[in-house]
Amino acid sequence: MNAIYxxxxxxxxxEIISPLEVCLWQVFGFDVKRLNPLPDPAFALDQKSGQWNxxxxxxxxxxxxxxxxxxxxxxxxxxxxxxxxxxVFGHAQLNGPAAVISLARLRQEFYRLPPNAPVFHHxxxxxxxxxxxxxxxxxxxxxxxxxxxxxxxIQHVDKKNGELCSNCSILFEEFTxxxxxxxxxxxxx
Ligand SMILES: [Zn+2]
Ligand SMILES: [Zn+2]
Numbered sequence: 001m002n003a004i005y006x007x008x009x010x011x012x013x014x015e016i017i018s019p020l021e022v023c024l025w026q027v028f029g030f031d032v033k034r035l036n037p038l039p040d041p042a043f044a045l046d047q048k049s050g051q052w053n054x055x056x057x058x059x060x061x062x063x064x065x066x067x068x069x070x071x072x073x074x075x076x077x078x079x080x081x082x083x084x085x086x087x088v089f090g091h092a093q094l095n096g097p098a099a100v101i102s103l104a105r106l107r108q109e110f111y112r113l114p115p116n117a118p119v120f121h122h123x124x125x126x127x128x129x130x131x132x133x134x135x136x137x138x139x140x141x142x143x144x145x146x147x148x149x150x151x152x153x154i155q156h157v158d159k160k161n162g163e164l165c166s167n168c169s170i171l172f173e174e175f176t177x178x179x180x181x182x183x184x185x186x187x188x189x
Pocket of ligand 1: 130134140149150151
């Protein structure tokens, strides 16, 4: 049985990971498992910006995808960037095996506001669904409430739901059905 795997860089609060597992299972319908935590991704630190290069982290994650994984999602506290973009909440390859999300800009404290755990947790779920959605072939959605809508700023994240809109759900179903058909064909050979 294929599973979505989670892996944390450094230590991430269990209160974050456990509800995220349930959320991802509900949205995508795959079992959710974990890999042992990885050390801090020091290899991806860009001295100039003081941020972590998400492309390098993705490259590292791709090498770690377990055999029974359908996808691997990395979670880091580090602030991520992609060259050309000053920061990203997360990064994934379209149809790729791995994705990564950063918690750095999801806390209210980052915006000099009082802590708000429910808001923080909700944002994590939305970003995890968004980046994993890309790995399942979903592109940005025009529905601002859909988890697949593009978020350049935290207000966009807050506007959307942690779920896929009906269109994106259909595309995701098509993706998984296509996969099942292909697996079936492979087994017949
Ligand atoms: Zn996106
Ligand atoms: Zn959508």
